Amino acid sequence: MDGFTIWLTGPSGSGKTTLARALKEKLKNKGYKVEILDGDEIRNTLYPNLGFSKEAREMHNRIVIHLAKLLSRNGIIAIVSLISPYKSIREFARKEINNFMEVYVYAPLDVRIKRDPKGLYAKALKGEISGLTGYDGVYEEPDNADVIIDTSKMSIDEEVELIIKKAEELGYLG
Ligand SMILES: Nc1ncnc2c1ncn2[C@@H]1O[C@H](COP(=O)(O)OS(=O)(=O)O)[C@@H](OP(=O)(O)O)[C@H]1O
Numbered sequence: 001m002d003g004f005t006i007w008l009t010g011p012s013g014s015g016k017t018t019l020a021r022a023l024k025e026k027l028k029n030k031g032y033k034v035e036i037l038d039g040d041e042i043r044n045t046l047y048p049n050l051g052f053s054k055e056a057r058e059m060h061n062r063i064v065i066h067l068a069k070l071l072s073r074n075g076i077i078a079i080v081s082l083i084s085p086y087k088s089i090r091e092f093a094r095k096e097i098n099n100f101m102e103v104y105v106y107a108p109l110d111v112r113i114k115r116d117p118k119g120l121y122a123k124a125l126k127g128e129i130s131g132l133t134g135y136d137g138v139y140e141e142p143d144n145a146d147v148i149i150d151t152s153k154m155s156i157d158e159e160v161e162l163i164i165k166k167a168e169e170l171g172y173l174g
C-alpha cells in the first residue's frame with residue numbers, strides 16, 4: 001500500500017494532539033504502519049530554542065513536510081500535528097506530498113481558553129507571553145481543507161471516523 005499524510009492544522013488547544021493519538025490507535029489496530037509527527041515534540045527534540053517568528057515556523061514546517069514526504073512515500077501513514085498557521089506553507093505541503101489530506105482542527109476561542117492544556121492562554125491573558133497562535137498570533141484559516149472538524153461539537157470517535165471515511169473516499173485507504 002502507498003502511504004499518505006493526514007495534516008492536522010489548527011491553533012493551540014484545538015485538539016490536534018488528542019486527535020492524532022486516537023487516529024494512530026485506530027489505524028494501527030487496522031494493521032497500518034503509522035507515525036505521528038508532532039510539532040511540539042520535534043521542536044523539543046531538535047531545536048528547543050527555535051521560537052515562534054514567522055521565519056522560524058516556516059523553516060520548522062518545511063522540515064516536517066520533508067519528513068512526512070519520506071514516510072508517506074514508503075508505505076507509512078504520517079499523521080502531522082502542527083499548528084502550521086500559514087496557508088502558503090500548507091499549500092506547499094499539498095504540492096510536495098503525493099497523497100495528502102488537510103484537516104482543519106477547529107474549536108472556538110472561548111473553548112480553547114477553557115481547555116488550556118498547557119496553560120498558554122492563561123499566560124497570554126496575563127500578558128506574560130505574546131504571539132500565541134489563535135489569540136494574538138496569526139492563524140490563517142484553511143479555505144480548501146479536505147475535512148473540517150469542530151472539536152467542541154464532535155466526540156473524538158466521531159472525528160476519527162470522519163477522517164477515515166474521507167481517506168477512503170480519496171482512495172488512500174482500502
Ligand atoms: N507563541 C506561541 N504560539 C503557538 N504555540 C506556542 C507558542 N508558544 C509556545 N507554543 C507551543 O508550541 C506548540 C506549537 O508548535 P508547532 O510546531 O505546532 O507550531 S508552528 O507550526 O511552528 O506554528 C504549541 O503546541 P500545541 O498547543 O500542541 O499546538 C504550544 O504548546
Ligand SMILES: Nc1ncnc2c1ncn2[C@@H]1O[C@H](COP(=O)(O)OP(=O)(O)O)[C@@H](O)[C@H]1O
Pocket residue numbers: 010011012013014015016017018019081115117151152154155156159
Ligand atoms: N472532541 C475533542 N477532540 C479533541 N480534543 C478534545 C475534544 N474534546 C475535548 N478535548 C480536549 O481538548 C484538549 C485539546 O488539547 P490538545 O489535543 O493538546 O490540542 P492541540 O494539540 O491542538 O494543542 C485536550 O485536553 C482534549 O482532551
